[in-house]
Amino acid sequence: MTSQDHPTVTDRVEDHPLVERARQVAADLLAPQAERVDQEGVPAGHIEAIRRSGLLGVSAPREYGGWAAPAAVARRTAEILAGACCSTWFVQTQHHTPVATLAACEGPVRARLLGPMARGELLSGVAYAHLRTYPRTPVRVTEERGGLRFDGRVPWYTGWGLNDVMLLAGISRDGEAVFAFTEAREQPGLRPSEPMRLAALTASRTVSLELDGLRLPLESVALRLPYEEWAARDRGKTVSASPAVFGVAEAALALLDDEMAEPLRGRLETVRERAYALADAPGTEADLAERLGLRIDAAELMRTATTAAVVAGGGRSLSLSSTAQRLAREALFLLVQGQTAASREAHLRVLATGKP
Numbered sequence: 001m002t003s004q005d006h007p008t009v010t011d012r013v014e015d016h017p018l019v020e021r022a023r024q025v026a027a028d029l030l031a032p033q034a035e036r037v038d039q040e041g042v043p044a045g046h047i048e049a050i051r052r053s054g055l056l057g058v059s060a061p062r063e064y065g066g067w068a069a070p071a072a073v074a075r076r077t078a079e080i081l082a083g084a085c086c087s088t089w090f091v092q093t094q095h096h097t098p099v100a101t102l103a104a105c106e107g108p109v110r111a112r113l114l115g116p117m118a119r120g121e122l123l124s125g126v127a128y129a130h131l132r133t134y135p136r137t138p139v140r141v142t143e144e145r146g147g148l149r150f151d152g153r154v155p156w157y158t159g160w161g162l163n164d165v166m167l168l169a170g171i172s173r174d175g176e177a178v179f180a181f182t183e184a185r186e187q188p189g190l191r192p193s194e195p196m197r198l199a200a201l202t203a204s205r206t207v208s209l210e211l212d213g214l215r216l217p218l219e220s221v222a223l224r225l226p227y228e229e230w231a232a233r234d235r236g237k238t239v240s241a242s243p244a245v246f247g248v249a250e251a252a253l254a255l256l257d258d259e260m261a262e263p264l265r266g267r268l269e270t271v272r273e274r275a276y277a278l279a280d281a282p283g284t285e286a287d288l289a290e291r292l293g294l295r296i297d298a299a300e301l302m303r304t305a306t307t308a309a310v311v312a313g314g315g316r317s318l319s320l321s322s323t324a325q326r327l328a329r330e331a332l333f334l335l336v337q338g339q340t341a342a343s344r345e346a347h348l349r350v351l352a353t354g355k356p
Helices: 009-014 017-040 044-053 071-084 086-093 096-103 108-118 129-133 227-238 243-253 258-279 285-318 323-336 341-353
Strands: 124-127 139-144 147-158 165-172 176-183 190-192 206-217 221-226
Touching: 009 071, 017 044, 017 071, 017 086, 017 323, 044 086, 071 086, 071 243, 071 258, 086 243, 086 323, 096 108, 096 124, 096 165, 096 221, 108 176, 108 221, 124 129, 124 147, 129 147, 129 165, 129 227, 147 165, 147 176, 176 206, 176 227, 221 227, 227 285, 243 258, 243 285, 243 323, 258 285, 285 323, 285 341
Parallel strands: 124 165, 139 165
Antiparallel strands: 139 147, 147 206, 165 176, 176 221, 190 206
């Protein structure tokens, strides 16, 4: 019996139907149009292709129409989409946290939304990253007349005009993190800004949201817990290397000749394997520290790979039609996406000293 008779975990992931579909969408649609999308914005047709592929339900429960795929499959599809068109990846990746939040909750909002979201009939965005600035409370939640009132400002909201619903969060007077669903549209108490012009991922239709007495029923609440408890859960996400980093790095390496690419590819794969192994394991404090170190290692390898692609392209890399410059700008975005004060300080320390 040969080793080929025993498929590896990697083989099984690569053969998964959703991985095949992600590759097809990436090759046929996302990658060929990535430079145009970067300049003009993610079109509804890209999101429709993601919907039809089933990728919006990659981790959703089967009984609600999702795939309940292993985490390794979800990561691999994210790598493929991000490497092909990071803006499209970023819009659709917002959807997966609301799905996971609904799958873990009970109550009317789960019954109303989980099926349509698992099947890709509704696309959700998220408005909760501002919670990481606590004890600042950019969005405040108060109970009144049997419902909830949201006031404040959401600094970043991605996918405006593409999303159907959003998962909105704020802090209550008692220090609770409160997450509730509402329609992703202008409405009384909710006003979007004009789309932001950004150095990277302008195409993702990112706005800020002004909340002035947005009222939502209690039945819209999907999660409510003490802030400290939510922050402890969230910490595992913010110290982990994003699959998108590996996807963009691989796309940049594909622009290099083998002599330059192979050493970087080997280092990237080593970091990737260890980062994903830790992500799948229960996290001790030591593990969380190592995961943060691997997040930084992955980011630095991505930065090196995208810089090398720009250098290899020479003057052509300065053209907006250049894949290398687009990837380099996407890498700038991924350096700070999901950043916290702790991850920023750790990364700056590595940049200043070359040591963790």
